[in-house]
Amino acid sequence: GAVVSQHPSRVICKSGTSVKIECRSLDFQATTMFWYRQFPKQSLMLMATSNEGSKATYEQGVEKDKFLINHASLTLSTLTVTSAHPEDSSFYICSARETHSGTGELFFGEGSRLTVL
Amino acid sequence: DAKTTQPTSMDCAEGRAANLPCNHSTISGNEYVYWYRQIHSQGPQYIIHGLKNNETNEMASLIITEDRKSSTLILPHATLRDTAVYYCIVRVEGPGGKLIFGQGTELSVKP
Numbered sequence: 001g002a003v004v005s006q007h008p009s010r011v012i013c014k015s016g017t018s019v020k021i022e023c024r025s026l027d028f029q030a031t032t033m034f035w036y037r038q039f040p041k042q043s044l045m046l047m048a049t050s051n052e053g054s055k056a057t058y059e060q061g062v063e064k065d066k067f068l069i070n071h072a073s074l075t076l077s078t079l080t081v082t083s084a085h086p087e088d089s090s091f092y093i094c095s096a097r098e099t100h101s102g103t104g105e106l107f108f109g110e111g112s113r114l115t116v117l
Numbered sequence: 118d119a120k121t122t123q124p125t126s127m128d129c130a131e132g133r134a135a136n137l138p139c140n141h142s143t144i145s146g147n148e149y150v151y152w153y154r155q156i157h158s159q160g161p162q163y164i165i166h167g168l169k170n171n172e173t174n175e176m177a178s179l180i181i182t183e184d185r186k187s188s189t190l191i192l193p194h195a196t197l198r199d200t201a202v203y204y205c206i207v208r209v210e211g212p213g214g215k216l217i218f219g220q221g222t223e224l225s226v227k228p
Contacts, residue, residue: 004160006160034215034216036218043204043218043219043220043221044155044161044218045218046215046216046217046218049215091158093160093161095160095161095216105151105163105166106163106216107163108153108160108161108162108163109160110159110160111158111159111160113158
């Protein structure tokens with residue numbers, strides 16, 4: 001199946017700094033990618049839809065100035081957590097759907113665990 | 118997208134079939150039923166999806182009732198590696214169709 005890769009898989013940063021997480025579709029093109037956040041013992045929460053060449057669409061309650069999303073190419077989307085605080089510590093997961101896929105499934109990355117000290 | 122209801126947890130003996138139910142009574146005619154699973158600290162893994170016909174692949178079978186208000190995911194011979202949280206999701210097909218996760222069913226396969 002299609003592969004989605006995230007980097008870094010784990011990151012620790014100090015409070016107040018910014019952290020960038022990359023999401024790449026390795027063997028397919030993805031016009032649309034999705035970013036999720038997952039806290040311990042909870043389900044995945046959709047944060048935003050990343051659209052290649054245009055602005056991301058954020059879910060209600062997600063601060064767009066806090067979580068900057070850039071989808072500069074058909075294989076790369078980035079999520080930047082700006083001025084990170086301990087409450088931003090979470091498991092961030094991206095997913096992508098092949099642009100011309102007829103099957104419809106979304107492929108997920110391995111996730112990036114952010115710890116803010 | 119329609120909401121789904123799943124049992125919080127289930128146990129299954131290794132080697133036996135695991136039957137995971139899902140209710141989606143408000144599903145629309147153009148919404149598909151998707152199943153994903155998430156093993157601890159990993160990204161979700163696609164399992165199977167369907168519209169109204171039963172589906173089978175190398176991982177599982179999906180049985181959808183005739184009225185489409187519920188479905189069952191069947192893992193025919195569960196192994197310890199199938200221990201995971203299983204999510205049943207309904208969504209509209211298409212490039213922008215979002216996956217909205219519910220709480221899922223935590224399946225524990227026991228020796």
